[in-house]
Amino acid sequence: MKFDALLWLSFGGPEGPDDVMPFLENVTRGRGVPRERLLEVAEHYHHFGGVSPINELNRAAIADVEAELAKQGVELPIYFGNRNWKPYAEDAVAGMKRDGVQRALVFATSAYGGYSSCRQYDEDIVRARAAVGDGAPELVKLRHFYDHPRFIELFAESTRNALATLEGDARLVFVAHSIPTAADRAAGPPELGGHLYSRQIADAAAKVAEAVGVAEFDVVWQSRSGPPSVPWLEPDIVDHIEALHAAGVRAVAVCPVGFVSDHLEVIWDLDNEAADRAKELGMGFARAATPGQDPRFAELVVDLIREHLDDAESARGLGCTVNGELCAVGCCAPARRPRD
Structure with missing residues (x-):
């Protein structure tokens, strides 16, 4: 089964003080989070100069995966897009289309199932493809890896x-x-x-x-x-x-x-x-340190990629179908916010 690229899909984070509140508003839109809580969380970011480390951590991990792909002789360019801040997933998918990518895998930077950690990334994929319109590449999300x-x-x-x-x-x-x-x-x-x-x-x-x-x-x-x-x-x-x-x-x-x-x-x-x-x-x-910046984490990501490149049977987390499309009706649906 042929794939032309990998989309590295993540949460996103501010990269300067002016980004902080717009970013938090993106994250919490429609969730009824009080503004006082947003201001409180904003101070956490300002404590570190208004910069979240997440984008730079993702770029470093992408470089590790690129090196591991080259080591294994796999040609698969990587595009980077986020849900909540620049670079946005829509822009990454638009870049794929410009470059002639027709079919790509998606690595979402969450190991687990659930709405925010899984289904919402499926929705990000659907939204990004819709924003790009005709000619948007097919996107196939890699499976959960919490038990890898x-x-x-x-x-x-x-x-x-x-x-x-x-x-x-x-x-x-x-x-x-x-x-x-x-x-x-x-x-x-x-x-x-x-x-x-x-x-x-x-x-x-x-x-x-x-x-x-x-x-x-x-x-x-x-x-x-x-x-x-x-x-x-x-x-x-x-x-x-x-x-x-x-x-x-x-x-x-x-x-x-x-x-x-x-x-x-x-x-x-x-x-x-x-x-x-x-x-x-x-x-x-x-x-304990998290694994994402260990160069060996790239081996995990490439394992997941090879499950598709080699046409191997993908393991599935607790019965979930993870195939780049929205999950079954009712699966990991967002919880309804109670009315005031």
């Missing part, structure tokens, strides 16, 4: 490194981005009962813990952004650190298993808020 052996291996290695920096017994805590509980119930094919996102997070955490040799661990959440009236997955990482301290735990090793790279939510919520709270409580704290 390389993903687990890289997280296990960085988790062992984090644990090694702590004295005595440390509690291992896995962290992922929180989502509304209603969105988690709707995640996945309806016949499988939903909760695809939280089940995949739990599965990845268990696989990493097993590889590290840790029998007991916790899975918690971070970065909720919705109105207080809407339930989200809990407990929050900072609340959990406080509960561990109250239970007599003296050190915590945090693995951000829900994230591919050290973008702003990781370095703010974990390296600042969670680390600062642990320090205030006199607890040891260490955070």
